[in-house]
Amino acid sequence: MNFYTFLQSFDHVKIAIIGITAGGVGLDFSSAQNVVFLELPQSPSLMLQAEDRAHRRGQSNAVNIYIFCAKDTLDETRWQNLNKSLHRVSSTMDGKYDAVPEILGLLKGGSKRRCTPLGEISHPLPSNAILKKVHLSSSYGQKEKQYTQGWTLMDEPLCKLCQMPCKGSDAKTPRYFEDLFCDLICCEEYRIRTSSRSLRQELFQIEHGVCTICRLDCHQLVRTIKPLSLERRREYIEEAAPNVASQKKLLDKLANNPCEGNAWHADHIVPVYRGGGECKVENMRTLCVACHSKVTAAQRAERCSTREKARKQLEVIMNDMKYMEETATNVKVNLVLGTLFIS
Numbered sequence: 001m002n003f004y005t006f007l008q009s010f011d012h013v014k015i016a017i018i019g020i021t022a023g024g025v026g027l028d029f030s031s032a033q034n035v036v037f038l039e040l041p042q043s044p045s046l047m048l049q050a051e052d053r054a055h056r057r058g059q060s061n062a063v064n065i066y067i068f069c070a071k072d073t074l075d076e077t078r079w080q081n082l083n084k085s086l087h088r089v090s091s092t093m094d095g096k097y098d099a100v101p102e103i104l105g106l107l108k109g110g111s112k113r114r115c116t117p118l119g120e121i122s123h124p125l126p127s128n129a130i131l132k133k134v135h136l137s138s139s140y141g142q143k144e145k146q147y148t149q150g151w152t153l154m155d156e157p158l159c160k161l162c163q164m165p166c167k168g169s170d171a172k173t174p175r176y177f178e179d180l181f182c183d184l185i186c187c188e189e190y191r192i193r194t195s196s197r198s199l200r201q202e203l204f205q206i207e208h209g210v211c212t213i214c215r216l217d218c219h220q221l222v223r224t225i226k227p228l229s230l231e232r233r234r235e236y237i238e239e240a241a242p243n244v245a246s247q248k249k250l251l252d253k254l255a256n257n258p259c260e261g262n263a264w265h266a267d268h269i270v271p272v273y274r275g276g277g278e279c280k281v282e283n284m285r286t287l288c289v290a291c292h293s294k295v296t297a298a299q300r301a302e303r304c305s306t307r308e309k310a311r312k313q314l315e316v317i318m319n320d321m322k323y324m325e326e327t328a329t330n331v332k333v334n335l336v337l338g339t340l341f342i343s
Contacts, residue, residue: 016032020037020039020041020046021046027053029053030054032054033062033064034064034066035050035051035065035066036068037050037066037067037068038068040067040082051063067079072131073125073131074124122160122161122163122190123161123163124163125158125163126152126158128152129151129152129153129158129163130153131148131149131150131151132148132149133147134146134149136176136177147177147180149180157171157172157180159186160180160181160186160190161181161186161190165182166180166181166182188202192281199284200266203266203286204219209286210286211291212285213287213288214288214290214291216240216241216243216288218263218264218286218288219260219264221240221263222263224240225237225255225258230255237251241288244289244290247293250262250289250290250293253289254289263288264286264287264288265287265289265292266286267284267286267292268283268284268285269283270283
């Protein structure tokens with residue numbers, strides 16, 4: 001007796017508790033009217049497969065789908081990501097109007113994840129732990145900041161990054177942001193992965209604001225022109241950084257507001273659209289604003305060329321599909337006419 005026959009044979013069987021993966025293949029739950037997800041799967045395809053077990057041949061009733069999502073936990077972030085994926089899959093497969101931008105977005109080849117979402121930076125929370133809200137205040141009179149941190153059921157705090165136990169003296173009563181981590185290594189990695197400012201500061205400690213292409217010392221340039229008058233700033237930039245001075249917008253911006261952000265940028269060595277996103281400092285380099293502008297323009301031209309090639313390939317595929325469809329239709333018409341002629 002298979003599982004489907006077992007469910008159909010006994011009226012007293014009201015509930016079947018099955019894992020999403022095991023229950024998503026080869027089973028028939030057409031006798032069920034309610035499907036309840038107690039956990040969220042990793043991909044939308046697993047969820048759709050599990051739902052389809054109740055939408056089988058012979059189902060004559062409406063099927064209700066219930067999804068449990070715990071508030072203020074990683075379930076919320078995972079559910080948002082699943083929703084986006086489900087929308088993309090359904091719109092593409094059903095041929096709705098909003099499927100076109102999604103397909104074109106895939107053809108662009110660019111990664112939408114320049115930075116890792118906060119909900120995915122930390123390691124998965126252990127099964128014996130829950131998320132708690134922790135309030136920190138850096139100094140007297142300042143507004144408290146709220147963070148989430150994993151705590152075991154034995155009331156032991158876990159590192160925000162690696163989810164290992166925190167052994168510091170202030171771990172259970174944290175006063176500073178560093179107290180939320182097991183060590184300073186995890187703390188620094190978390191800062192770099194969540195803050196572009198921290199990533200820029202880390203890069204400055206290595207390259208000291210010197211452009212890796214033209215070797216312009218951008219940090220020294222800012223220090224030199226900052227006390228000067230506006231007119232003298234322009235003159236000095238034209239002398240010391242002719243590449244920057246050749247682009248009026250960059251020159252005006254740096255002369256009017258001489259700061260590090262207007263002199264150099266932290267640039268990805270491997271571009272984001274080639275898979276260099278969500279990186280650490282190893283994939284970053286210092287570029288002056290002039291070199292950064294040139295590199296960005298070259299990458300923009302490359303991406304435009306790639307999109308144009310992809311568009312042409314898509315047109316060829318669509319034309320081939322249209323031709324095959326027309327050919328199949330003509331064959332059917334000829335067969336029908338031939339049958340009528342014989343009759």
